[in-house]
Amino acid sequence: MLSFVVDAKDKNCSARAGTIKTTHGIIETPIFMPVGTVGSVKTLTPDELYEIGATIILGNTYHLHLRPGDDIVAHFGGLHRFMNWKRNILTDSGGFQVFSLADLNKITEDGVEFKSHIDGSKHFFSPEISMEIQKKLGSDIVMAFDECVPYPSEKSYVAKSLERTTRWAKRCKEYSLDYHQSLFGIVQGGVFKDLRKISADQLIDLDFPGYAIGGLSVGEEIPLMYEIAEYTAQLLPEEKPRYLMGVGTPEDILNGISFGIDMFDCVMPTRNARNALLFTSEGRLSIKRADLAKSDDPIDKNCDCYTCRNFSRGYLRHLYKAGEILAMRLNTIHNLHFYISLVKSARNAIINGNFEAFKNDMLLKLNQGGN
Ligand SMILES: CO[C@@H]1O[C@H](CNc2nc3cc4c(=O)[nH]c(N)nc4cc3[nH]2)[C@H]2OC(C)(C)O[C@@H]12
Numbered sequence: 029m030l031s032f033v034v035d036a037k038d039k040n041c042s043a044r045a046g047t048i049k050t051t052h053g054i055i056e057t058p059i060f061m062p063v064g065t066v067g068s069v070k071t072l073t074p075d076e077l078y079e080i081g082a083t084i085i086l087g088n089t090y091h092l093h094l095r096p097g098d099d100i101v102a103h104f105g106g107l108h109r110f111m112n113w114k115r116n117i118l119t120d121s122g123g124f125q126v127f128s129l130a131d132l133n134k135i136t137e138d139g140v141e142f143k144s145h146i147d148g149s150k151h152f153f154s155p156e157i158s159m160e161i162q163k164k165l166g167s168d169i170v171m172a173f174d175e176c177v178p179y180p181s182e183k184s185y186v187a188k189s190l191e192r193t194t195r196w197a198k199r200c201k202e203y204s205l206d207y208h209q210s211l212f213g214i215v216q217g218g219v220f221k222d223l224r225k226i227s228a229d230q231l232i233d234l235d236f237p238g239y240a241i242g243g244l245s246v247g248e249e250i251p252l253m254y255e256i257a258e259y260t261a262q263l264l265p266e267e268k269p270r271y272l273m274g275v276g277t278p279e280d281i282l283n284g285i286s287f288g289i290d291m292f293d294c295v296m297p298t299r300n301a302r303n304a305l306l307f308t309s310e311g312r313l314s315i316k317r318a319d320l321a322k323s324d325d326p327i328d329k330n331c332d333c334y335t336c337r338n339f340s341r342g343y344l345r346h347l348y349k350a351g352e353i354l355a356m357r358l359n360t361i362h363n364l365h366f367y368i369s370l371v372k373s374a375r376n377a378i379i380n381g382n383f384e385a386f387k388n389d390m391l392l393k394l395n396q397g398g399n
């Protein structure tokens with residue numbers, strides 16, 4: 029079972045610092061969760077993730093069900109044992125992936141028929157099946173099975189879909205999960221504030237230990253994502269964790285924290301690292317730039333990650349150009365360390381009462397081209 033306390037609140041905005049406790053340890057919020065879709069945060073070992081300070085990672089019901097199969101993971105005693113990860117795991121419910129990756133057959137009240145994006149085999153997910161898979165995976169935080177409506181969608185469809193997502197959330201809650209696990213409801217409602225209010229109120233009535241804001245970071249314009257994320261976050265209980273799914277850039281996360289959001293996940297730091305796009309305290313850096321060939325500087329002189337303490341930009345550029353796997357590993361260590369340090373610094377700023385100044389200073393630095 030999960031507990032959450034708010035440790036400090038900012039006076040000028042909704043930012044707060046909190047502590048989540050589960051049977052796999054403490055999570056200090058605001059937190060960034062590295063994405064480990066199929067049971068691995070791409071290119072890194074668990075020890076490297078501990079070293080950069082990761083306290084919770086993401087796994088995915090859809091992907092692990094298709095490969096290697098949740099029965100195989102259960103055979104090894106669950107995902108923690110299977111991947112030898114001793115801290116927290118949050119698993120997404122498969123809802124989003126079925127709609128974004130699989131060949132969708134049909135959605136009914138009972139659930140969703142789909143074809144695997146790997147081999148075209150037919151599968152069926154229902155709220156109960158998603159809960160059973162996440163129970164077998166043994167994750168600490170389980171997400172309700174929902175429909176993430178695409179953007180843009182007709183308001184009439186979004187309204188009908190959120191009602192079904194609430195009925196699915198109720199079915200998830202009625203399913204008997206392992207007592208180590210906690211189930212989060214996922215607010216839908218597209219980009220319509222009145223529908224977001226309906227969805228949030230219905231899920232609050234079902235009383236979950238935490239709430240996610242779904243249906244965003246699906247192609248909508250950033251200002252619209254901010255408007256809906258901020259509005260929805262304020263609808264959710266102050267004493268429960270709030271998780272904005274799939275977000276985002278460092279700027280998105282700083283703004284999300286100011287809206288009162290506690291948890292974030294995004295493929296960006298890991299995916300960009302593999303494409304030589306690095307985040308630094310002086311803006312973004314493409315490490316493949318020719319002018320870096322003889323640079324003896326670290327990626328970021330203000331960073332104390334393993335990569336920045338040991339390797340030059342010139343060497344990292346060479347590794348990338350040579351197609352060395354080490355390039356992806358060292359870049360990933362840096363980008364994830366950057367994200368995790370950013371939210372840790374945000375937490376400290378909230379506790380010290382200077383989050384607004386911290387945020388504004390970081391937003392300026394993140395967007396300068398000084399590399
Ligand atoms: C910037 O990264 C791209 O954008 C997607 C992240 N955006 C996102 N929004 C989400 C919404 C939901 C939801 O409503 N419900 C459930 N259960 N899970 C969700 C997961 C989500 N992730 C990444 O997903 C792809 C791979 C399509 O591109 C990435």
Ligand SMILES: [Zn+2]
Pocket residue numbers: 327328331332333334335336337361362365
């Ligand atoms: Zn670094």
